[in-house]
Amino acid sequence: MALTLSLPVPAGGLQAYTLQGSTPVRPVAGKNTVAFNRIAYSAAHVVADPLAVVDPWVNCAVDWDATIAYRRHLWSLGLGVAEAMDTAQRGMGLDWPTSLELIRRSLEAAKDIPGALVASGCGTDHLLLENVKTVDEVIAGYEAQMAAIEKLDGKLIVMASRALARVAKSPADYERVYDRILSQAKQPVVLHWLGEMFDPALAGYWGTKNVDAAMDTALGIIKAHPAKVDGIKISLLDKGKEIAMRRRLPSGVRMYTGDDFNYAELIAGDGQGSELFHGQSDALLGIFDAIAPAASAALGELAQGNIDTFHAILGPTVPLSRHIFAAPTRFYKTGVVFMAWLNGHQKHFTMVGGQQSTRSLQHFAELFRLADAANLLEQPELAVQRMNTLLALHGIEH
Template structure:
């Protein structure tokens, strides 16, 4: 007998919904990729901690690290303490550093496991930052702490820098200072203002092409200190244009949660492989991890049709999770982890579970089913019914 439940629909009424009953795809054991693939991973809140959730963060460390181990087991790397982990939206710097330490420790148990960690300036009080020198000192403080743990850096876009920089030259000065000091090649991070309105005008211009020129100039000045750049502009044409202009060996890590499938598959541009394809550093890979792993495994074997057959159905789900206001996408990622049994509650650091509506969750549930992403359908139905009941919907 098919699993079913009652869900809200766009009109505001309720309608029965029957699950498709299609088994989720699973990657082969020991799957190998021909792309580097990082999942930006979420954190699991501790719902029993005696804290004020809007003001303090409490993390369930065991469950949070268990999820990293799950990602490692699928062949995915972990982009740690990034915006998917609610960096700047509930996760403070001291907790972020502890998260990085624990993830690096967990990775030691997994041969070949990749971890790259977010280095930013979020410990600074933005209202008290007066100069570019203040921003540099902020970056240097976090950089030293992460490198002391042996961590690889993702140099995150800085709200403080966006606030005090007066020209592209200020960005060039900051990144020149940081890149010269880096102990190993870093991943740069360009997050569009749809993800964080405080980053509007990053790289010194509100015009994307001009901003891209500045970012490329920074990379060109230090090509051996830059592993790659992650851009999250949700504009595939801009990503492809920038990808084709990167120095030899510098990777484009797609952060485009709307168009990742075609960007990772790539095109036949040029003789430099990295100029015709994107690697991945994606928040959506947290929510679709088994499918992402299986698809990347198929791509590595030259089966592009299977890659698209697996990953294509996940794109509508991702576009829904990352719908405006895009910065609230973390709620959908954690909701998926709860539906799939990777945590036993649906509460979030900062109380962020409240940022999306019941209508949003109902559509997310339907899209997850359509994309074959419900790993334990019976459990998912039970948990969706619990959420519905909390909103006064019975049956």
């Protein structure tokens, strides 16, 4: 029996929408039986605790059981977890003490799962920006978080620093900070270049607003410490820049795509690098949280050489991702959590910082349609029920 509901449309009013009725995407075989030929991290969201006695705009309260359960779901699909990143609202509602607790709990849970990958965000977000005056203070900030994560035997993702962007006067300041951090890292790290569309406070990162010049600085830092860099994730939403940079990386250093607009073709690759994985991108993506079953299924097909099937599965998810990450891009977390709620991975649509309010009902209606088109509504009846609940909250009752 067809499922139909009334959704708002941009022209005004409501319009009947009937779900296409296709089978939701599920991996035929996850990493337990098919070894992926790409490393794939999902930057995972946190589940808020809606019953906590807090002021949501001021304090963060996390439902730890639901949050860790979602990570177990990602691991079961063969995906790694990039922990305490911007998808988890790091620096955008989730403070450093809670982030460290999240990292601790995630690393502890991963011990029970053979092959489970976890890499954890290391930054300077515990510093009060207005109080930071020198590069040395930024270095000390990074070192404090580094020590805390490495004490837990965690692998580091060295996140871009708002404090560094604030006080650095030249590319040389970035070189000094990263040289210091990389020289003392206990194991190879993933660097993270997050564009200003994700965080306006990071404009001009690497000491310049010229992306090509910034890339030269980042590559210089990597080439000075190739044994300490597992890879770099760039989130610039510019596939040409990513391809250009991955071809210039030192041997053994990976490109982790953070391009939530063009990930399918970047992961598939063009094979034109100087070595195998410089002609393709691995993945560290926020959208993989929302499309985890499709990501797993597609990567399994790619590993078996079924490139057409890979694109057939992942291609339809790209319009959904472009919508979720539409400007203002920093609000993409709302769409990710909305998908988790629609698909029954959490009981409510409440977010840390009250960020469920950052997108409009029109945005959610289009997201629902695109998720259906991509075969990503895992429990269609439940998704319709929950979409109708959201509509009722906005005064649309059936």
